Amino acid sequence: MKIYFSIVLSAAIFANVANAQSLFDYSAPATGSAKCALINVIMDESGSMGGDQTFLKNVALPKMATELHSSNHNYSDVFVCSSGFGYSRTNNAQAYRHLGCTTYNSAGVIANSTALAWYANGAIEDGWYAMKHGMQDVPSSINGTDLLSHCARVDKNLILVTDEDRDDAYSNVDATNIANLIDTNGYILNVIANYGINNNINDFGMNIGGGGSNSTIFRFDSSAPDNHMTYQDFRPYETYVTSFGGTHPHYTELIVDKPGAAWNINSLRSGGLRAQTFADIFVDIKVKEISNGTGGPSGGGGTVRVGGPEAGGDPHITTWNHKEHYEYHGQCDLVMVKDPTFADGLGLYVHIRTKIVRYWSYIQSVAIRIDDDVLEIEGSADAHDDQAHYWKNFEYQGDLDTFAGFPVTQKLPSVYKRTYTIDLSSKFPGQEITIQLYKEFVRVKLNGNEQVFGNSVGLLGDYKTGKTLARDGVTVLDDFTDLGDEWQVLPSEPTLFHEIAHPQFPELCLKPEDPRGERKRRLEESSISEEDAEKACVSLKDPLAIKDCVYDVLATQDVDMVGAF
Structure with a gap:
């Protein structure tokens, strides 16, 4: 940051105290009742980073903490840890140091600012080493609070900030190792680095999907709502995103097909309204990433995000740990989740x-x-139908105060929007199952840690890895048509719907005819353009939700489909 700390001794003591504590066990389940967030910042301490450190310390982190504590997200505890790398010291080639961990209150005030006492006068920068050890050095207890016994879930976000690629300080640390650690520990990674997107300083961030060939770009636009818009780019990202030296292989590739994003540090440094918009969107998206649950052993997550049909096929499904985001083309009854050992x-x-x-x-x-x-x-689908359409134990509109002993609440924000929440807190504090309706479209979200859903199987894949596994629990199915077909409900599984619908196994799931050709033809005939769809969906902020929304608006030719997200 621009505020440089001269009390080096106190920072070193704080770091040593933190390192002397027992370390956080990422593999252990959280058994408490509190809803907790953990933000882990890995900060470049080279001489050019003062302003970027100020942004994290004085803007991004306080705003994230305030929003996470708010009634929109209801986090009881927001923890932050930080490490620095690149500070020039002759006795430590990689110059890594863990500064410590602390908490933020609901007003965005940090309990101990020493944890963010970064330098800005470094030399050798090995971001891989710093991320690896920054995750390892999280203590089991922060400010006297034991995370696992206090929290019902610990949702984790990792933020790397640097304006250079990494120096190859230690050859025993590699990209595969770092990527696996991030996933296994349940973090979502965001990288603020020296990027140029389309050679346009207004393009300030991007989520990268499709193996690197389907990206959502965040663009500053003072004429748009919230001063920004999003658009899709289907080219390989390396063809239009420049970087400093080896930034792509070192850092960008760690977020391909992940829910995190790459952010242009030069847009942040440009100042003015563009930098303010960068800050606002960065904070909004990070908060949503955290509150959606990061998966992993002690995080939340696992969502079937169904806002409605998607061009080329639906539903949109996100696996545990956000490992995959896919669609399934077909009509049948499917096993989203099953776990005979649950509760x-x-x-x-x-x-x-x-x-x-x-x-x-x-x-x-x-x-x-x-x-x-x-x-x-x-x-x-009837816009005038305000009735609740549900069956409890096959009885239409049966008593629904409780379900299997768990409280159920209903909310009706509009005639054709309704939310059901099954509160699992009596057995699993802070955990729940949510069903959201928009007209005829259904969305199901599972919010729980490994203690709740760790043994589940189905369309959401393996809880720990997010791998899309077949019924044998071993075979990975990368073809999502095969995956959907694999999880068609079998006669040996319980009958849950009040009416039998065609097809039922051994009949195979029905498939649409020539979905991509039909989509292309209908889009050519459509009255709503892709630009119209992007404008309708821009308010969603979450890049995956925006992609789904754009496709759904185009498929249904209904701009109101944004209400399904």
């Missing part, structure tokens, strides 16, 4: 029923069984 043997089964409409499909209804209770929910 000490009560058992959990979540089935979704998909329906084809022309060249796309959508989730028409969801049925959930816990213990001996069954709850089925569906929406309605």
Whole structure:
């Protein structure tokens, strides 16, 4: 930061005290009741980084903490840890140092600023080494609070800030090792680095999907809502994103096909409204990443994000740990999640029923069984229909104050929007299952740590790795049509829907005819352009939600589909 700390001794003492503590066990389940966030900052301490350090310390972190504590997200505790790398010291070639961990209150005030006492006069910068040890050096207890016994979930975000590529200080640290550690420890990584996107300083960030060939670009635009817009670029990102030296192989490749993002440090340094917009969008997206749950052993997460049909096929499904984000083209009953051992043997089964409409499909209804209770929910395409369409134990609109002993709440924000929340807190503090309806479209979200969903199988994949596994628990299915077909409900599995619908196994799931060709033809005939769809969806902020929303608006030719997200 621009505020340089001269009390070096106190920083060193603080770091040594933190390192003397027992370390956080990423593999252990969180058993408490609090909803916790952990932000881990890995900061370049070279001489050019003062302003960027100021941004994190005085703007980004306080704003993130305030929003996480707010009623929008309801975090009871926001922890922050930080490490520096690159500070020039003759006795430590990689110049890594863990500064410590502390907390932020709901007003965005830090409990101990020494944890962010970065320098700005460094030399050798090995960001891989710093990320590896920055995660390892998180203590088990922060400011007297034991994370695992206090928290029901610990949602984690890793932020690397640097204006250079890494110096190859230690050959025994490699990209595969770092990527695996980030995933295993349940972090989402964001990199603020020396990028140039389309040689345009207004393009200040990007989420990279499609193996590097499907990116959501965040662009500063003072004429747009919130002074920014998003657009898609389907070229390989290396063809239009420049970087400092080896920034791409060192850092960018760690976020390809991940929920994190790459951010242009030069846009931040440009100042003015552009830099303010960078700050606002960066904070908004980081908060949503954290609150969506990061997966991993002690994090939350695992979502079927169904805002409606997607051009070329639906639903949109995000696996545990955000490892994959995919679509399934087909109509049938599917096993989203099942775990016979759930809640000490009560058992959990979540089935979704998909329906084809022309060249796309959508989730028409969801049925959930816990213990001996069954709850089925569906929406309605009638904009004037304000009725709740659900069946409890196959009885239409049966008593729904509780379900399998868990409280259930309903909210009706509009005639065709409704939310059901199954509160699992009596057994799993802070955990829940949420079903959101928008017209006829259903979205299901599972919010829980490994203690809740760690043994589940189905369309969401393996909890720890997010791998899309077949029913044998070993074979990885990278073809998502095969994956969906694999998890069609079998006759040996419980019947959860109140009516039998075609097809049922051994009949195979129905597929749309020529979905991509039909999509292309219909888009050529459509009255809503891709630009219209992007404008309608720009307010969502989350890059994956924006992608889904754009496709869904184009497929349905309904700009109101943004309301499904």
